[in-house]
Amino acid sequence: MATEAGVFFALWLQKPWRIAAANPSSRRLADAVAAQVDWSRPGPVLELGAGTGSLTRGLVRAGCPPERIIAVEREPDLARLLRQAVPRVTVIEADAREIARHPTVADQSFCAVVSSLPIKWFSVAAQEAVIRPCLERLGPGGRFIQLTNAFCSPLPIGKLGIVGCEVARIWLNLPPAQIWCYWDAAVRSRGR
Numbered sequence: 001m002a003t004e005a006g007v008f009f010a011l012w013l014q015k016p017w018r019i020a021a022a023n024p025s026s027r028r029l030a031d032a033v034a035a036q037v038d039w040s041r042p043g044p045v046l047e048l049g050a051g052t053g054s055l056t057r058g059l060v061r062a063g064c065p066p067e068r069i070i071a072v073e074r075e076p077d078l079a080r081l082l083r084q085a086v087p088r089v090t091v092i093e094a095d096a097r098e099i100a101r102h103p104t105v106a107d108q109s110f111c112a113v114v115s116s117l118p119i120k121w122f123s124v125a126a127q128e129a130v131i132r133p134c135l136e137r138l139g140p141g142g143r144f145i146q147l148t149n150a151f152c153s154p155l156p157i158g159k160l161g162i163v164g165c166e167v168a169r170i171w172l173n174l175p176p177a178q179i180w181c182y183w184d185a186a187v188r189s190r191g192r
């Protein structure tokens, strides 16, 4: 039987621009991402581009009940593995750019959003389609937490009307990764 890493790698060989990484995130990176979530906030955690669940398991290790996680993954093979790996998580097999229209997400208020989507490769319109509905459902103080492998913001801050900064750099990952957090610029400037 193929391992999670084997399925991930095979998919990456077929669709490198869509999968965006040759291997799942390391445990160290997943724990660093989970540490960025403000667990005192109410609501579910939305995870975008969940893959085989490396970051999902990091959220669970941090104490998040699986029932509190809504994970979005576009690739059917990865979504199937994710359902098996972390059974009580709500897995939505969908394109994150259309997430605002999904009934499970439409009326939610999120504790946090965790994204490992290859968002720096999206068009600005597609980035907007992902981040705007997330920021609206996060509300004041809610963080959109994004992984990247570049030493600069993976999102064009000025064009999207957001503010953001790098909050952690994880060398023990292949390749080394950075974690960025973003907020709505209008909400931040009102001091909330």
Ligand SMILES: C[S@@+](CC[C@H](N)C(=O)[O-])C[C@H]1O[C@@H](n2cnc3c(N)ncnc32)[C@H](O)[C@@H]1O
Residues within 6 Å of the ligand: 018, 019, 020, 021, 023, 024, 025, 048, 049, 050, 051, 052, 053, 054, 055, 072, 073, 074, 075, 078, 094, 095, 096, 097, 116, 117, 118
């Ligand atoms: C870099 S991998 C990260 C996987 C996993 N979260 C991890 O950290 O190991 C990016 C993931 O995003 C998924 N993805 C890419 N574009 C997507 C989209 N538009 N909607 C939903 N998932 C997408 C890919 O299929 C892949 O599983």
